[in-house]
Amino acid sequence: MIVLSSATSFLLQTGIWFALICALIGLGAAFYLVRLIFAQSPGNDRMQQIAAAIEEGAKAYLNRQIISVSIIAVVIFILLAFTRDLFTAAGFCIGAVCSMLAGYIGMRVAVISNCRTAQAATSSRESALRVAFNGGAVTGLLVVALALLSVGLFFLICKAILPLDKAVGSMVGLALGASLISVFARLGGGIYTKAADVGADLVGKIESNLEEDDPRNPATIADNVGDNVGDCAGMAADVFETYAVSVIGAILVGFLTLPSTPEAIIYPFLLGGISVIGAIVGIIYVNVRKTRPGRVLVEAVLASALVSAVLYWPITTLLFPATIQAGDQTHSPQQIYLAALIGLLMTGIIVAITNYYTATEFSPVRKIAHASETGHATNIIAGLAIGQHATALPVIFIALAILSSYYCAGLYGIAIAVTSMLSMAGIIISLDAFGPITDNAGGVAVMSELPKETRMITDELDAVGNTMKAVTKGYAIASAGLAALVLFGTYVSELRAHFSQIGGHEIGPFEFSLERPQIIIGLFLGGLLPFLFSAFSLEAVGKAAGAVVKEVRRQLAAKPGILKGTDLPEYGACVDIVTRAALREMIVPALLPVVFVIVAALFGYVVLGGLLVGTIVTGLFVAISMTSGGGAWDNAKKYIEEGNFGGKGSSAHQAAVTGDTVGDPYKDTAGPAINPMIKVANIVAILIIPIVFR
């Protein structure tokens, strides 16, 4: 049992309180932004009606998702309470509830902002950009604040009651709660949004020649609901999870590898706290700077990173002692600062790379657009190739980041790089949530028959939003890969601690060697997980979309007046069908990582260790190729719609629509869900150590 001196205990307390105060400032800023948005006109009656219909559908879906997931959560809570302890189980609850809450907030804010963005687009591009961005920024600030508050407060409570090692251990429960819910949110939301989207496109655009968001399409409200429950709610839950888990991972690693430096435990909180300030600076930047949308957003990220980089320095040198003992090595505060800088740098690099592969200005997207001229198949081949290409640079930079941050401060260095990378989440989410808001704003504009110029503005912002969404996904998956590596390190350390505690087998350095067939088998099984997971996710979208297609065809056949505009379609029926289909289809893939880990554990902790690394390795590639490829397909279509290669209605455009449709479940369902899936596998492995290996 570890007992802290009162001075150290005071230091720990102060650091966490600092983070909590920053989080409260973030909350304040978010509420200010909400008031700003509410002050905007929500548009005419028709617009408000549509926004209300979307909101109703989104709420109905999220409520049912929460009920479905709660049943599973209760089972896990009971299991944890019996096999681990009540604190871990309580942590699980907090993580799960906060992850759901993050999703809910993301959805609510988006729904409030969409009609207001559409209304703002009737006056100018700048004001539309600001409303949409501020809507996203609310989610960004709230998610980050929520993560800091939940992790910080729960840690303070545990530390007050439990000895430090138990307190740190209970945090794993919070991580599991956050991860598991976020897998469900990503999958359920992802299946919903893409089933509705693909279903609406297949019958609407291709069979009945309707434009996107045409109010005569019975699936159009479901499509817009999907943007909110998938891209907003799912994404918010996901980033909340990634952030919370990386802070918890850093706490665990700091505790396990730097036992004589308790400062290492609070440093992640300080980084998080400072970054709230950085995010606020970035948000102010977007609201005052006047230039084209893509550029403003990138500059805002840079400004935010710069603020963090400057403020990290005094905090790091003041906090840590001059020499930090780590086993038989020592680190300096400067090295720790360097690791934090590497994280910030990685954010910039990943954003730049993904932007290159998915923005209409660069050659990858244009190659796909060009390939569309020769038909559907060449568009698909080009997109698949670009997706695979897009894995190269991120992975090479991730490798460099691992190497350099490891040389800075060992595994703790990697953990700090991840934490600082993720502490940028506030500003990055603002960019991401911006996308679905403008997408919805466009939907509202078309459905309420606003003038064409308004739709052009929302379309332009939508293209920027597509790139930003892809960029955020690249960022999320890169950081998730790193965070998962930290979790794997935690798995090994925990295993070692566990066996030395129960006086069992000693975990020697040879245990996890590639020379052992168990490791190779583990790598193969782990490598399989992302492939199987995404196969199930893709099929789920296909099945759910099929249900939508049938319903839309049924409505159009039953009421021929719908297409003529004389009859109203039953939007609610489509919303209801997708809701049920998404909830049904998300269960199997979401439980896949849990099943894999438990089966591998039966073969021993070595196979399990191999599995964890195997999942990280292939998961990274599968996820990046899917999210970047999907983003590129989407914008290749947008590029053609701008009038290139024949423009809208040309055969190239038809091919590009096929690519976009294939890319949809890639980039919005299967790809991003791999991110929490990897972490669920690692966290479950850590949790079952004391239960399975005796």
Next chain:
Amino acid sequence: MIVLSSATSFLLQTGIWFALICALIGLGAAFYLVRLIFAQSPGNDRMQQIAAAIEEGAKAYLNRQIISVSIIAVVIFILLAFTRDLFTAAGFCIGAVCSMLAGYIGMRVAVISNCRTAQAATSSRESALRVAFNGGAVTGLLVVALALLSVGLFFLICKAILPLDKAVGSMVGLALGASLISVFARLGGGIYTKAADVGADLVGKIESNLEEDDPRNPATIADNVGDNVGDCAGMAADVFETYAVSVIGAILVGFLTLPSTPEAIIYPFLLGGISVIGAIVGIIYVNVRKTRPGRVLVEAVLASALVSAVLYWPITTLLFPATIQAGDQTHSPQQIYLAALIGLLMTGIIVAITNYYTATEFSPVRKIAHASETGHATNIIAGLAIGQHATALPVIFIALAILSSYYCAGLYGIAIAVTSMLSMAGIIISLDAFGPITDNAGGVAVMSELPKETRMITDELDAVGNTMKAVTKGYAIASAGLAALVLFGTYVSELRAHFSQIGGHEIGPFEFSLERPQIIIGLFLGGLLPFLFSAFSLEAVGKAAGAVVKEVRRQLAAKPGILKGTDLPEYGACVDIVTRAALREMIVPALLPVVFVIVAALFGYVVLGGLLVGTIVTGLFVAISMTSGGGAWDNAKKYIEEGNFGGKGSSAHQAAVTGDTVGDPYKDTAGPAINPMIKVANIVAILIIPIVFR
């Protein structure tokens, strides 16, 4: 330096001579089959003309490919001669020449058989099946005989001149020669065949509404040439390589891990020799049994495996002493026999699994066909998902095979399982080469306007051929994964031997642990290789196909009489364009593994070790998902053409054509080329050990 007793030396010699005699029997059987084929009627003048045109194009391409590759081969020969020794360099030459020869033979036999199969199809399905299968069987027997002869004779010569360790070491040169040429052959041939195929389909089928193989399509001869240089020549070079490399790998592992049992070195030769007999039995079976084609072929594989399994037993127990010393462990001959059985069993299992995922009778192909009803995009999504699904069972069985054969006899057990798996190559290639021969026969039938019934027979055989091709690819990649693991084991053993010899750093058990960041980085970089490699390959097909499309459009515009049938297209111009494009585009991806290995070596042998394993892990998944997915797409189209879901000309059929076109470069270019690529990486790593790590 290791000196053998004269008794052991005699044993070694006898064993190898046994294998050589079996190889000669195989050659004899092949020549008998060639005479059988020549005795068939080659059809009317028109058919012979077309066959001659195809032959001319194929020869022209292979000649130019040999010239291009020879330049690279000469550079590598000189490098090897200077940095290693003349024997390794000579081995490289032998491997390279035999690999090219295998390709050439495969092509020649196919060209002789195609018009004869078409002619036989005018009389009955059985006789067409036999001509096509016997054509494939010639290639199968020749490839296996060539591998045994080249490896056996070269080993006998080296052993006569050099001490045993040097002799064994020189074999790595032969492996590199075989692998490198086979990467080029697979890539060049794969790019050629698919560029011609996709190009011909895009303008012919989609733009001008021509049937497959319509003589008015200027790219149609190039398309048929492609089947011969890709599916026949490329495949033959590839399987020659896989077989030769796995025998060499087993020799190396036997030598390194069982130093006191020289029998371990000749055992792989004995397995190879016996399997020639097994293959001949299988071939006879096909020629006498009368039932539907798919079933005959599967039964032939079973018969062949049964013969091998029975004959392995006396050989194994007679050869090995009762206890085999391996470090501080011992193995029994029974355990070795079990490892060999596991290999045979794995062949059956992989064949059955791939058959399930790619044959028209089972649900995966039908799911894709069903998804085609809702359009291009859903067809693609379904195919991608099926491809990913198809990785699960093979990988799980590979993991079980590794585990069980390792428990039988350590790394040597895995090596023996691979060798026995690959010794089935004779009969398996017969199945594979059967596919392109019937495909070409169909082409000849249409172009020479034979009656419709003939085309129906070749179409039916073609569908069986598609599945067989996919099955062979599954078999090739699964065995390649295992063979590469053996090579990785060799890499580590060689490294250990090298450092102990130069008195350097000792390779401890911790070196290749997943706990080291260098290993993780290596896994990431290695994992990247298959993704980047296949991205380049897909793009190469896209570029080359684009060139074909332009040429075909040019010809159709310049001579409007072509489509009316009053003007003859210039077939030669298309053949020429694809030839140049394929040779140009194959260079970059083929050199990628060499570059990756050398760059990783600069970061040290630990990163390099991680890279080798990373490539194997992701390579296996990428290759299986591509080859199975591609096969499933192809047969989904065939299934619709049989009259399901609307049949030919329906919108479902159009979507299925898109899927088939996407699947083409997947299953015939990128996917199968990953197989030799993985081995090139591993062999280059073994070769550069004494050069780079000092």
